[in-house]
Amino acid sequence: MDTGLPCIHCGLCLHSCPTYRELGSEADSPRGRIYLMEAIEAGEQEFDAPARAHLEGCLSCKACETACPSGVDFSARMDKFRPRLAAAHRLAPGRRAALLVTRFPLLLKIAARTARLLDLLGLERLRRLLPGLGLMPGRKRKLRASGLTIGSPGKRSSGLRVALLQGCVGNAVAPGITRDAREVLERNGIAVVDVAGQGCCGALYAHSGDRERAAELASHNVRLLDAAGLDHVVTTVAGCGAFMREYDSLLAHDNLLSGAAQRLAGATRDVSELLVEAGFDPPMHPLTDIGPVAYHDACHLLHGCSVAEQPRIITRAAVGREPLELAESELCCGSAGSYNLEQPSMAARLGRRKAAALGASEASVLAVGNVGCILQIEMHARRAGIDAELLHPVELLARAYREGPSPAAASSRLSKIRRR
Ligand code: SF4
Numbered sequence: 001m002d003t004g005l006p007c008i009h010c011g012l013c014l015h016s017c018p019t020y021r022e023l024g025s026e027a028d029s030p031r032g033r034i035y036l037m038e039a040i041e042a043g044e045q046e047f048d049a050p051a052r053a054h055l056e057g058c059l060s061c062k063a064c065e066t067a068c069p070s071g072v073d074f075s076a077r078m079d080k081f082r083p084r085l086a087a088a089h090r091l092a093p094g095r096r097a098a099l100l101v102t103r104f105p106l107l108l109k110i111a112a113r114t115a116r117l118l119d120l121l122g123l124e125r126l127r128r129l130l131p132g133l134g135l136m137p138g139r140k141r142k143l144r145a146s147g148l149t150i151g152s153p154g155k156r157s158s159g160l161r162v163a164l165l166q167g168c169v170g171n172a173v174a175p176g177i178t179r180d181a182r183e184v185l186e187r188n189g190i191a192v193v194d195v196a197g198q199g200c201c202g203a204l205y206a207h208s209g210d211r212e213r214a215a216e217l218a219s220h221n222v223r224l225l226d227a228a229g230l231d232h233v234v235t236t237v238a239g240c241g242a243f244m245r246e247y248d249s250l251l252a253h254d255n256l257l258s259g260a261a262q263r264l265a266g267a268t269r270d271v272s273e274l275l276v277e278a279g280f281d282p283p284m285h286p287l288t289d290i291g292p293v294a295y296h297d298a299c300h301l302l303h304g305c306s307v308a309e310q311p312r313i314i315t316r317a318a319v320g321r322e323p324l325e326l327a328e329s330e331l332c333c334g335s336a337g338s339y340n341l342e343q344p345s346m347a348a349r350l351g352r353r354k355a356a357a358l359g360a361s362e363a364s365v366l367a368v369g370n371v372g373c374i375l376q377i378e379m380h381a382r383r384a385g386i387d388a389e390l391l392h393p394v395e396l397l398a399r400a401y402r403e404g405p406s407p408a409a410a411s412s413r414l415s416k417i418r419r420r
């Protein structure tokens, strides 16, 4: 694995790092972690519990890569080191639980329904304090997708054929996002093909140091999706999308699949990214009555995929005005895959920090392009007594389409007006 250019130890990445910002210690910064890994590899530093804690504290948020002027590939360095971390001790219970739900998403559906029941009994405040259940979506987020459909395509076919990555976690707790993404894409003339048998993208395994299992899962998806003859694979979960863009390096050694992996990595798009790239119809009646709307950058969209402008464009079209910028929008909220389950203390510090920024913005809706961030920020917002609604930009766009006239109705009204 190519780990990129050498670190010149300039320190320009330090303030972009959430753990450095919280703890202020060099050992919990990107530069400190690079030093530590180099010293351990050179046999100059013991691979002891404190050293492991500094490395395991990394959220893999990639913010340091965006900040680094020397192009240091921090993630590649960490990924190379992770099997060593994983071998040093058994996986944290939180990560084991997260890996379990990638195999059995039904467990997550049961947890989401249990959380909903507790909320209906008026126990949401208590439930938000419970590990695992506290992260489940609140009553405002429907567990079943809305029965309302968006309507017929508003523009002629784009000629694009895409598949939506079903995802394991996101689809179990927030199926409405996938459903809205499908309808919005179809509404804009993009054909969505069902590709049955898709599995977990493998990101959680790679971040646990199990690149072998991650490669197995990636190979399965590459075979399946490449054979479907698609223009793009579309994701609504930033972490999955960022990892799929790495399938080419993950499977570079595989003579049979490396070409297909490269194609798939190049064809992966976030839903906002594709809508902007292909062109989308702005809704005729934006959601002007929902109060101030802010936008938060999910790390894996911003730092992992360089997707910053497109979700803002979608949000702006949906609500008819510029979304507010959340203070420290580029700083990780503490979700980071299964980080909030395995490093609950640091994750909670970052979650509280994000909730405070949301409260200060006075937004009543926060748009976020990643379900993990939605759950994490919602939990900390509720704990802080903040009632803002957390929505994916594509959910906002779908809502604006649904609440306005259908394109067919609008064009018939237009032709009636013209006939008069
Ligand atoms: S990772 Fe990049 S920004 Fe950070 S110290 Fe090294 S060279 Fe500087």
Ligand code: SF4
Residues within 6 Å of the ligand: 016, 017, 018, 019, 020, 029, 030, 033, 057, 058, 059, 060, 061, 062, 063, 064, 065, 074
């Ligand atoms: S990936 Fe994120 S948490 Fe890890 S060192 Fe870089 S900025 Fe810090």
